[in-house]
Amino acid sequence: MAAVSLRLGDLVWGKLGRYPPWPGKIVNPPKDLKKPRGKKCFFVKFFGTEDHAWIKVEQLKPYHPHKEEMIKINKGKRFQQAVDAVEEFLRKTKGKDQASSHNSTEEKNRHNSSEERGKQSTGEEKRKASLSEGKVKKGTGEGKKRVSSVSSERGSKSPLKRAQDQSPRKRGRPPKDEKDLTIPESTTVKRVMTGTVAGFKWPPSVSEPVKDSDPHFHHFLLSQTEKPAVCYQAITKKLKVCEEETGSTSIQAADSTAVNGSITPTDKKIGFLGLGLMGSGIVSNLLKMGHTVTVWNRTAEKCDLFIQEGARLGRTPAEVVSTCDITFACVSDPKAAKDLVLGPSGVLQGIRPGKCYVDMSTVDADTVTELAQVIVSRGGRFLEAPVSGNQQLSNDGMLVILAAGDRGLYEDCSSCFQAMGKTSFFLGEVGNAAKMMLIVNMVQGSFMATIAEGLTLAQVTGQSQQTLLDILNQGQLASIFLDQKCQNILQGNFKPDFYLKYIQKDLRLAIALGDSVNHPTPMAAAANEVYKRAKALDQSDNDMSAVYRAYIH
Numbered sequence: 171m172a173a174v175s176l177r178l179g180d181l182v183w184g185k186l187g188r189y190p191p192w193p194g195k196i197v198n199p200p201k202d203l204k205k206p207r208g209k210k211c212f213f214v215k216f217f218g219t220e221d222h223a224w225i226k227v228e229q230l231k232p233y234h235p236h237k238e239e240m241i242k243i244n245k246g247k248r249f250q251q252a253v254d255a256v257e258e259f260l261r262k263t264k265g266k267d268q269a270s271s272h273n274s275t276e277e278k279n280r281h282n283s284s285e286e287r288g289k290q291s292t293g294e295e296k297r298k299a300s301l302s303e304g305k306v307k308k309g310t311g312e313g314k315k316r317v318s319s320v321s322s323e324r325g326s327k328s329p330l331k332r333a334q335d336q337s338p339r340k341r342g343r344p345p346k347d348e349k350d351l352t353i354p355e356s357t358t359v360k361r362v363m364t365g366t367v368a369g370f371k372w373p374p375s376v377s378e379p380v381k382d383s384d385p386h387f388h389h390f391l392l393s394q395t396e397k398p399a400v401c402y403q404a405i406t407k408k409l410k411v412c413e414e415e416t417g418s419t420s421i422q423a424a425d426s427t428a429v430n431g432s433i434t435p436t437d438k439k440i441g442f443l444g445l446g447l448m449g450s451g452i453v454s455n456l457l458k459m460g461h462t463v464t465v466w467n468r469t470a471e472k473c474d475l476f477i478q479e480g481a482r483l484g485r486t487p488a489e490v491v492s493t494c495d496i497t498f499a500c501v502s503d504p505k506a507a508k509d510l511v512l513g514p515s516g517v518l519q520g521i522r523p524g525k526c527y528v529d530m531s532t533v534d535a536d537t538v539t540e541l542a543q544v545i546v547s548r549g550g551r552f553l554e555a556p557v558s559g560n561q562q563l564s565n566d567g568m569l570v571i572l573a574a575g576d577r578g579l580y581e582d583c584s585s586c587f588q589a590m591g592k593t594s595f596f597l598g599e600v601g602n603a604a605k606m607m608l609i610v611n612m613v614q615g616s617f618m619a620t621i622a623e624g625l626t627l628a629q630v631t632g633q634s635q636q637t638l639l640d641i642l643n644q645g646q647l648a649s650i651f652l653d654q655k656c657q658n659i660l661q662g663n664f665k666p667d668f669y670l671k672y673i674q675k676d677l678r679l680a681i682a683l684g685d686s687v688n689h690p691t692p693m694a695a696a697a698n699e700v701y702k703r704a705k706a707l708d709q710s711d712n713d714m715s716a717v718y719r720a721y722i723h
Contacts (some may be wrong), residue, residue, distance in 0.1 A: 181232070191231065194225075195211060195214065343472065436583075444468075447666065448500050451567075452569075457480055459588075463476070465481045466486065495525070502534065502672065504679075523550070538554045558607065616677075618673070666712060677698040677701060681695055704719055
């Protein structure tokens, strides 16, 4: 089959990572966005989303010849919305072309009409002049001169009038700028900050374009000191907003529902260890945004899909670390995290001065502190960066990243964090992120158990579970999490989005954290017992919402 020539402005089907082919348009990339090295590629803006990325030529197909084929194999709602957006775009473009053609025809007709009127006017003037000359033929030479002058004046007006008539009149609005024909760029979501942050004043440069910045990604930097007052610094689009030391310990961040915008990938080589529910989505987004990634997984078959997407294969953790500048890891628990670093052919064997290691696993502070010490002792740099979210948020690149440790490494990871998440927080010294992550998951796990308890109580008292969900969705507890987990229970669908065994592990570690500082956690302890019962009912590898089954058995 002969290669199809593509060019700027063409509508195409683009293969974006492991996602199905998606309709898009070839557009000019932002000036500061580097073109990936290697094979020829085009910058594509995808319809129905706010995604855009460099796509290799062999992963692009012309839109119209393959439209029916793609519609047959893709049935999702978002896909149909994207196709509808293409058709709407085509209708608008066609309408503008027709309007332009119609205006051109009108102008041509007006031009011809003006010329005809001009000719008629000139003929009439000549006839009148001839008659005038006949009347004054017997007059004096002065009379002849006067008539000649009048005739000359009339003749001089006619060309001016023709020029005015031939000049096309502008009717209606002027044509829209070319950018109206392209797909709208992502709209920056307005942020609302309350409390002590409400006093922040944005610098005048907030409206200026910022290089290498995703408008939907937010860095939150927490500088912790020994003083009772804590100074926070929030950076949005790399614009620093400082808050005076007030003793306040809270920053509120509005959620962003927009998918990542343009990201300039780091030129550093990235390694990734662990391709579970979270790791798989993270790696897919790193590749999608143009990063060079080497992957390793204990079960090697899981690497195959990412190799097809352009990742490189590492044979051992040590090999990945030794060949990459920054290596990320995301594994299940403290034992797995330690084995990965300290075990045979582990991370530690690949660490050399300047090598960077980022642990994204949810573990306890003692474990992450131990790993940081051994990495740094070999001259390496360490950052902990556990993530808050689930499989769907990982796939969508909408995780929340909690980081602590090497501040410089945190900044070096900027493009990676933008690819995988919507927000990142820098929380200071190693151990802080682990503690915060356990507290977040403790709240989430306890809430899930309460949801399950409420639904079962509704059932045994003769109340409609669906009505309970409808009421909750109209109140202050309404959230995507609440709706999704209740739907799981009502439909009996417990396909894992966040493993039940992992939320129970996090509850256990959070309770231990409370014990270490002599702080009671009775709610978490009660929820932990319910999850333990669910595990005993063989629900470990189901979604956390399967805790519901602990109440009905």
